[in-house]
Amino acid sequence: MNSADFSGQSLHSASLYPELDATALTAFAAALETGDLTGLSPARAAEVAEARSVAVFSRGKVTGADGDLLDAALWRHTGLRPRPVIVMPSPWTNLGWLAYAVQATLFATRGYNVLAYTARGFAGSQGEVDVAGPVTKVGFLGDSYGSGISQLVAAHDTRVDAVAALSTWGDLGEAFYENSTRHVSAVQALLGAAARARLSPQTQSMFENVLANRDIDGTLRWAEARSPFTHVKELNRRQVPVFFAHAWHETLFPGNQTLRMFNELTGPKRLDFSIGDHSGPEMSGMLGLPNRIWTDAHRWFDHHLRGIDNGIGAEGQVLSEVMWSQALEPRPTWHALTEEVRRLYLVGGGELAREPEAGWSVGVLCGVDTPATVAEEIVKSGYAEIAGRPKSYPTGDIDRTVAAVWTSAPVEEITRLRGIPRLRVTYRAANPRSSFVAYLFDVAPDGSAYIVTHAPYTDLGSAADSLVGADIELQATAYDVPRGHRLMLVVDARDPFYGEANLPRATLAFTSPEATPSYLDLPLG
Incomplete structure (x- = not known):
């Protein structure tokens, strides 16, 4: 066994610990019990020998x-x-x-x-x-x-x-x-x-x-x-x-x-x-x-x-x-972590702007997935991130009929997001139950993006065809947005990670009332 003695893919694919090898771990435990170091790498053998010298x-x-x-x-x-x-x-x-x-x-x-x-x-x-x-x-x-x-x-x-x-x-x-x-x-x-x-x-x-x-x-x-x-x-x-x-x-x-x-x-x-x-x-x-x-x-x-x-x-x-x-x-x-909060407003032209704008509406068709997703695979996608290979999202492939998209101007200097971003948005749902998922992306000049954070939202109590005000916290983050990149907020109605409340082919119409404008609060460090 080498320095990664206990790493392996021998477990069932449903395991939450895909890197742990049951056979190697069992051999290590047997050596602790018997003192027989046969088959162990020098590092593992040394750990067993030291442990046995002080403990039973x-x-x-x-x-x-x-x-x-x-x-x-x-x-x-x-x-x-x-x-x-x-x-x-x-x-x-x-x-x-x-x-x-x-x-x-x-x-x-x-x-x-x-x-x-x-x-x-x-x-x-x-x-x-x-x-x-x-x-x-x-x-x-x-x-x-x-x-x-x-x-x-x-x-x-x-x-x-x-x-x-x-x-x-x-x-x-x-x-x-x-x-x-x-x-x-x-x-x-x-x-x-x-x-x-x-x-x-x-x-x-x-x-x-x-x-x-x-x-x-x-x-x-x-x-x-x-x-x-x-x-x-x-x-x-x-x-x-x-x-x-x-x-x-x-x-x-x-x-x-x-x-x-x-x-x-x-x-x-x-x-x-x-x-x-x-x-x-x-x-x-x-x-x-x-x-x-x-x-x-x-x-x-x-x-x-x-x-x-x-x-x-x-x-x-x-x-x-x-x-x-x-x-x-x-x-x-x-x-x-958070030294100040910068507020960007959702406006009708698909921008994240410094000033609010009322009277616009952007429709999202429900029941259709988009390239905006939480991750490729639960748990395992995180290993690619640790290895420096986070998932790249093609933002140009996001269909604007099934997702609402707002993009900031290119940041003039490194933007250090530290803390919990907060989203306030108003939408009209034709049905009494509705849901959506909001994603925040870091978008490079070529249109490729990495996910910064996200959060789902579901409303179960509003009457049909009423305005719903959603105040949600996106998941906490510590993320540096490079100079020249843009922040992109994407809202769609379906993600395979979550159960959705929308009826098939229903629509959500996002807007920004003058009294309660829609905005994104960015925590800066």
Whole structure:
């Protein structure tokens, strides 16, 4: 095995972790257990040897609170001295705790006892874990599904002293119904990745509700109890330190809902935003390669569990990776990213202008897709972005009969978008239910474009043929628009990532009333 020992495409195509190779991870775990380093690369063999010199590795079953059994692995140091513990609930994958084999080993060599377990319903696990024992402090770390579990446990178990939540959610209801719009592709991806898992009848029913567009209120109530945002007061009461890592173009759990959770926390906190999609930015660390997100997770626990003064507490609450320069920008708080807001108005000639204009109308035909889409493929498109190959959009191919388009003048200097763009737009829908998706593009002089951010919107309550006022936040961004490029706002009525509310061949007529003009607010840093 080479430096990317655990990278492979051997998993089912529905996996949310396409780079992880189950065979290589199993071999690594076997070497931890037996000491037989045959077949391991020198780097992997050295990690195994170092871990075995300081800790005993074992795997088996642990008993959950309800008496059921969980697949688990334990890295336990010898001796009587109490040590801090890291508990790692598995991601949404049938790999279970194996996904963490490398990082758990690295935590063990840093002096932690580590318990990694497979979440209920995946692989051989049956129930929920109950962690106890003579320890000094406890940290919970999870990626994706495990990150939500980590936050919820920390909110209700006083033994948890710090959390690291990677590619996580804060408000599961908002992740499923962003601006009342169903995240159909996200739910389909979750179901596909759990094809071999044992979903509870209630969980299966909730996912199917989203896909079938039924019982929205019931699904939101189910999601509320499973949303860390619902329990933020408990985290704040104990001032639990929380580290978040997220991707700008996250397609499973869009960033704004996690950002809302982050801004409500009053204890020590840190947020790392990176280029890519779900679990992509932290994936190289799972493969055993250098990774700044995992490095900061280690530093976070070293500081808050072991009391090491490593400087992480003084580095600011937010670290953002700028598209597409990959420059890292630290900020003391989230709100410090945005220094001013520039308002551009939507006008009838298809321009984003400095002054409003009333009386125009632009029609959009529903039910027809356009080249303006969120991404090529959920989750996997983010890997191309990380590799420096973001999707290029041919803006000249966008049919203006099925999409409304507004374009700015070429920017005279680099325009640094930092924060949450906001769109206010008015439209008339012939039917009582309507939806659209708004995209913000960076357009080069040759007409090719990269997506900056987007957001869907759905109206379910207005009367037919009435004016609908939509105030929406596009997903947060840190993006540098090069000199001479234009910003383009595209609004269409269909995107395969979302469930639409429009009737086939219906129309939406966008306009800008004099009293409430349509505009786009750009956050500048």
